Amino acid sequence: MKKLSTHRRHPLAGLVVVLLGLVVAGSLYAAVRPAAADGSSSSDTDLIAEGRELFVVGCASCHGLNAEGIEMQSGSNNGPSLIGVGAAAVDFQVETGRMPMARPDVQAPRKEGMYSDEEIAALAAYVASLAPGPAIPAPEEYSTEGASVARGGEFFRTNCTACHNFAGAGGALAEGRYAPPLKGVSPEHIVEAIVTGPQQMPVFSWLEPQDRKDIIAYLERLEEQPAYGGSPLGSLGPVTEGLWGWLGGIGSLVLASVWIGNNGVRAGKKKQQ
Amino acid sequence: MSAPTTTSGSTSAVAPAASVPKRPMKGAGAVTWLDERLGLGGLAKKQLRKVFPDHWSFMLGEIALWSFVILLLTGVFLSLWFKPSMAEVEYMGSYAELRGLHMSEAYATSLDLSFDVRGGLLMRQMHHWAANLFLASMTIHMLRVFFTGAFRKPRELNWIIGLALLQLGIVEGFAGYSLPDDLLSGTGLRIAEGIMRSVPVVGSYISFFAFGGEFPGDDIIPRLYVVHVLLLPGLLLGLIAAHMLLLVYHKHTQWPGPGRTNNNVVGFPLMPVYMAKAGGFFFIVFGVTALMGALLQINPIWMYGPYNPSQVTAGSQPDWYMGWLDGGLRLMLPWESELFGYTISWNVMIPGLGLMGLLFGVLGAYPFIERWITGDKREHHLLERPRNQPTRTGFGAAGVTAYGLLWIAGGNDVIATQFSLSINTVIVFMRFAVIIGPVLAFIIARRWALSLQRHDRELVLHGYETGVIVRSPEGSYSEIHAPIDPSRAYSLTTHERRVPLEVSASADANGVAAPGRGKERIRARLSRFWYADEVPKPTTAEIEEAAHHAQHNGHGADGLDGRERHVGIETGGFVGGDDWSSSESDSSSSSAKR
Ligand code: HEM
Numbered sequence: 001m002k003k004l005s006t007h008r009r010h011p012l013a014g015l016v017v018v019l020l021g022l023v024v025a026g027s028l029y030a031a032v033r034p035a036a037a038d039g040s041s042s043s044d045t046d047l048i049a050e051g052r053e054l055f056v057v058g059c060a061s062c063h064g065l066n067a068e069g070i071e072m073q074s075g076s077n078n079g080p081s082l083i084g085v086g087a088a089a090v091d092f093q094v095e096t097g098r099m100p101m102a103r104p105d106v107q108a109p110r111k112e113g114m115y116s117d118e119e120i121a122a123l124a125a126y127v128a129s130l131a132p133g134p135a136i137p138a139p140e141e142y143s144t145e146g147a148s149v150a151r152g153g154e155f156f157r158t159n160c161t162a163c164h165n166f167a168g169a170g171g172a173l174a175e176g177r178y179a180p181p182l183k184g185v186s187p188e189h190i191v192e193a194i195v196t197g198p199q200q201m202p203v204f205s206w207l208e209p210q211d212r213k214d215i216i217a218y219l220e221r222l223e224e225q226p227a228y229g230g231s232p233l234g235s236l237g238p239v240t241e242g243l244w245g246w247l248g249g250i251g252s253l254v255l256a257s258v259w260i261g262n263n264g265v266r267a268g269k270k271k272q273q
Numbered sequence: 274m275s276a277p278t279t280t281s282g283s284t285s286a287v288a289p290a291a292s293v294p295k296r297p298m299k300g301a302g303a304v305t306w307l308d309e310r311l312g313l314g315g316l317a318k319k320q321l322r323k324v325f326p327d328h329w330s331f332m333l334g335e336i337a338l339w340s341f342v343i344l345l346l347t348g349v350f351l352s353l354w355f356k357p358s359m360a361e362v363e364y365m366g367s368y369a370e371l372r373g374l375h376m377s378e379a380y381a382t383s384l385d386l387s388f389d390v391r392g393g394l395l396m397r398q399m400h401h402w403a404a405n406l407f408l409a410s411m412t413i414h415m416l417r418v419f420f421t422g423a424f425r426k427p428r429e430l431n432w433i434i435g436l437a438l439l440q441l442g443i444v445e446g447f448a449g450y451s452l453p454d455d456l457l458s459g460t461g462l463r464i465a466e467g468i469m470r471s472v473p474v475v476g477s478y479i480s481f482f483a484f485g486g487e488f489p490g491d492d493i494i495p496r497l498y499v500v501h502v503l504l505l506p507g508l509l510l511g512l513i514a515a516h517m518l519l520l521v522y523h524k525h526t527q528w529p530g531p532g533r534t535n536n537n538v539v540g541f542p543l544m545p546v547y548m549a550k551a552g553g554f555f556f557i558v559f560g561v562t563a564l565m566g567a568l569l570q571i572n573p574i575w576m577y578g579p580y581n582p583s584q585v586t587a588g589s590q591p592d593w594y595m596g597w598l599d600g601g602l603r604l605m606l607p608w609e610s611e612l613f614g615y616t617i618s619w620n621v622m623i624p625g626l627g628l629m630g631l632l633f634g635v636l637g638a639y640p641f642i643e644r645w646i647t648g649d650k651r652e653h654h655l656l657e658r659p660r661n662q663p664t665r666t667g668f669g670a671a672g673v674t675a676y677g678l679l680w681i682a683g684g685n686d687v688i689a690t691q692f693s694l695s696i697n698t699v700i701v702f703m704r705f706a707v708i709i710g711p712v713l714a715f716i717i718a719r720r721w722a723l724s725l726q727r728h729d730r731e732l733v734l735h736g737y738e739t740g741v742i743v744r745s746p747e748g749s750y751s752e753i754h755a756p757i758d759p760s761r762a763y764s765l766t767t768h769e770r771r772v773p774l775e776v777s778a779s780a781d782a783n784g785v786a787a788p789g790r791g792k793e794r795i796r797a798r799l800s801r802f803w804y805a806d807e808v809p810k811p812t813t814a815e816i817e818e819a820a821h822h823a824q825h826n827g828h829g830a831d832g833l834d835g836r837e838r839h840v841g842i843e844t845g846g847f848v849g850g851d852d853w854s855s856s857e858s859d860s861s862s863s864s865a866k867r
Contacts, residue, residue: 106695150373157456157578161586166456166576171587172686176695179587221370222576228387229394229570236691237457237586239684241571242593245405249565250413253336253406254329256557260550261329 044125051126054119058100067130078104085196086133087124092192094120096185106176107199134195141209142187144217152214159204160215167235168219173200183223187216325547326527326540330417335551336410337438339558340403341513347400348502354390356382357452357498359491368575376454376579379494383453383574399566404446406562408594411439419639419669421656423526425649429640431519436636438512441505443594448501450572450592454494457572459580460589462493464602468625471618489582529655529767531760538654588687593680600682601628604704628679635672646799648774660729661768663722664803670718671711678707726808729765732757733811734819756820766810774800 056065062079064070069081079101082089093099097111115123124136157166165171168182177200182190191212197203207215233240308314325331358378364371366381368388386393415435418424424432447465451458466488470476485492524538533539541547565571577586591599601624608619643665644650659666681688682703689696736754744750756762774797811819 149370153370153578154374157581157584157586161456161584163587165587166578167573169588170690172689172696174695175697176689176693178690218370225370227570228575229398229573230566230568232570232573235573235576236687237588238572238590238592239588239596239687241569242405242596244565244569245402245593246409248569249402249406249561250336250409252561253410253558254333254413256554256561257329257332257336260332260554261327 047122047125048129051122051124054115054123055126062101067127082127082130084131084133085127087128087136088134088192089196089198090124090127091120091136092189092196092198094123096189098198107178110180137188137191137195142191142213142216144187144213144220147213147217149214149217149221152216152218155207155211155215156218159207163201165235167232168222169235182219190216190219320521321543323521323524323543324538324540325525325543326538328528331525332554333410333414333417335554336558337407337414338513339555340407340410340562341509342555343403343559343562344400344407345506347396347403348506350396351386351400352502354382354386354393355379355452357495359454359494371575371578374579377494379452379454380574380579383455387575395566398571399562401571402565402569403562404449405593406558408439408442408446411435411442415439416669416673420659420666421526422653422662422665423656424640425653426644427652428523431516431523432640433637434512434516434519436633438509438516440633441509441512445501445505445509446592446594448497448505451497452494452501453572453574454580455574456577456580456584456586457589459489459582460585461591462489463582467621471621471625473617474615489580524654526654526656530764533655535652535654590683596683597676597679598624598628600679600685603685604679604682604700604707632676646796646803648796648800655767657768660722660725663719663726663807666722667715667719671715674714675707675711678703678710682707723806723808730808730811733762733765734815768810770810771804771807773797773804
């Protein structure tokens with residue numbers, strides 16, 4: 001008993017509670033679960049097995065052999081538990097190259113992906129098999145047909161600009177973390193980010209599928225938009241404007257003053273002497 | 274600008290007849306008609322021959338003047354379309370990304386200006402760039418005046434007027450930034466409201482008074498509009514006029530040099546030389562502003578969206594001239610205290626109100642403080658090189674550093690993302706830097722100035738290094754130093770020899786301590802600090818001695834510069850001064866009595 005109470009705060013304790021809950025919830029969930037992620041056929045079992053193999057090789061060192069997460073002595077996660085994060089999270093993290101993380105750091109940077117599409121599908125299937133979670137979005141979930149750009153802009157400004165900046169140019173968060181720029185991010189990854197909330201980003205459970213499409217449409221429009229009024233200077237707001245005003249504007253005017261000063265009447269006189 | 278000699282020569286102030294037109298010009302009839310009725314001719318004739326000295330740094334204020342003119346021109350254009358109203362409208366303009374949204378009329382008309390008024394976006398952007406240039410040029414102009422001592426008697430009043438212009442310019446810019454009612458405008462106003470509320474006791478009343486109720490209300494934009502297009506431009510115009518009148522009345526300061534004394538002005542007449550230069554410069558400023566307006570996006574309000582109190586964006590910053598205050602807010606420790614049931618937000622009040630008060634308080638008092646410490650009550654029309662006032666230069670450098678660091682701190686998030694740093698590290702670093710940096714800057718700048726003084730002394734006494742190495746019969750090498758040209762030597766030695774103030778006789782004959790001695794002692798101590806380590810400029814005796822020495826040792830003058838030295842020292846008077854002024858009047862420039 002003593003042993004049990006000292007391990008009350010062990011991460012596995014939480015896991016056990018979660019699993020117990022899932023046993024109950026899972027059976028209920030199965031009934032309403034989207035068809036695409038349902039039905040464990042034999043090919044699915046193969047995929048899951050393949051995914052597990054890949055996982056043990058590439059991910060288990062940080063996330064644990066059973067994706068249960070590894071807690072460091074200091075209390076920080078080497079890699080968090082992946083149970084319940086869903087296929088969407090794996091797809092997002094691995095396709096954007098964030099996972100496998102090269103080394104423990106405050107934030108996994110976006111980089112070139114290391115896994116093929118099939119391998120990613122296998123990894124996703126394996127993690128999804130551990131517990132239900134958001135599935136990889138189907139193409140119609142991020143097609144922008146009939147989406148409203150203006151509405152998407154409102155959603156974007158209300159929910160996203162605080163971290164990602166008004167033009168999706170990215171912004172700073174505490175402790176060296178940052179919200180990355182959104183330029184060139186695929187619509188699929190946008191939906192996945194919204195539904196899985198990677199790292200500091202919240203899960204936007206209140207955004208309906210249509211809202212997400214509208215946001216994607218707005219972000220796409222921002223990329224297509226001509227640069228009205230000239231170079232946007234990185235779309236970083238008044239800081240870069242001020243820099244340009246000083247270095248470009250005042251800088252060139254001071255040079256002009258020096259030039260006029262040196263080529264003025266007096267200089268002319270000097271040359272003639 | 275290429276052939277100035279003839280024109281300026283003929284209109285030199287020494288030959289007043291030249292400025293009277295010889296042949297009747299076109300339109301002269303109208304001028305005569307006006308002159309006979311207004312009698313401005315005589316006045317204008319006098320003013321147009323006013324002499325102005327020439328130096329590039331004297332043109333910095335002119336950038337400010339011209340950008341103000343551009344602000345007036347573009348601002349009038351904007352006001353023809355802009356509607357300062359917070360009434361809600363549905364946007365139906367051509368920017369599809371916002372079409373159908375509800376927004377204030379102010380924002381909608383700003384969008385119309387950007388997308389549906391021909392040339393509107395260019396005008397908006399030129400207006401905004403000109404505002405940034407206006408304030409930046411006032412700032413560097415002020416720094417020039419500070420570091421050269423141009424604020425000394427009799428120009429203290431103009432220094433104060435200049436400060437008022439800078440302050441009003443900042444407020445004017447902030448009011449303009451708030452007008453379009455976009456997300457950044459509103460965020461800025463929100464911060465302004467926070468600062469108002471941080472005033473103890475009456476804060477919330479001030480805020481309610483300014484906004485006509487709860488933030489944001491419906492009144493603030495129309496009110497700011499009146500302030501922005503009527504009140505402040507009017508005040509600015511009046512103060513600029515006063516600034517220029519005082520400038521003409523005092524006449525411009527000049528750099529010391531042969532023929533230039535505290536009692537004359539050497540330069541070129543206003544008409545036509547300066548008119549041509551200034552007119553040309555207007556077009557340069559206009560050209561740069563137009564290029565920036567056409568090529569560089571500024572304040573893309575369509576990207577920020579209409580103001581909505583529930584939104585905020587990363588990279589919310591004020592324009593640069595408010596950036597240092599924002600930096601103060603970002604660096605301030607989270608201090609708050611409770612007093613009689615009121616919360617006092619030191620964290621907002623100290624940077625929000627204190628910094629602005631500190632900057633302008635210190636700048637406004639500076640000429641009087643320096644005057645008191647140095648005990649110098651005389652008029653000054655000759656500028657000082659920053660190196661010859663090491664302590665002032667040190668304080669200036671400290672101020673610039675403090676301002677610059679706060680300014681950088683205002684962009685801490687952009688710095689963090691652009692240089693992949695942790696924003697917490699940036700803040701902690703900046704908190705220390707803002708305290709330590711200015712102290713270091715003071716020490717370094719002061720030392721630097723002193724070593725430049727030493728360098729000047731060397732130049733005057735031992736001449737410059739010619740780069741010619743000679744080998745003596747004994748086989749040792751040395752570099753030939755040649756005396757510098759006498760006019761340069763003159764310029765390097767015209768500044769005064771300064772001595773710290775002494776405490777006057779401590780007591781009168783009866784042993785009664787003179788009143789006010791405590792104050793005097795403080796002053797003497799400050800004055801000693803002020804002039805400590807000053808490198809004495811060479812005396813006549815020293816120079817003669819050095820010249821002798823050079824001749825005997827054979828380095829120096831032979832063959833390189835056989836001319837006799839004419840160096841005026843001590844008195845600041847040039848030995849050949851009379852010759853100089855007469856030769857000046859033969860040539861293009863002219864000199865006038867103060
Ligand atoms: C020292 C002088 C001035 C400064 C520093 C200044 C500054 C500013 C700034 C920063 C803005 C925001 C512009 C934007 O990005 O949209 C603005 C807007 C505006 N200003 Fe000025 N301004 C000055 C003088 C004037 C004058 C003299 C007028 C009119 C007579 C004027 C009329 C306007 C109008 C109508 C707007 C709003 C237009 C819009 O935002 O689209 N300004 N001003």
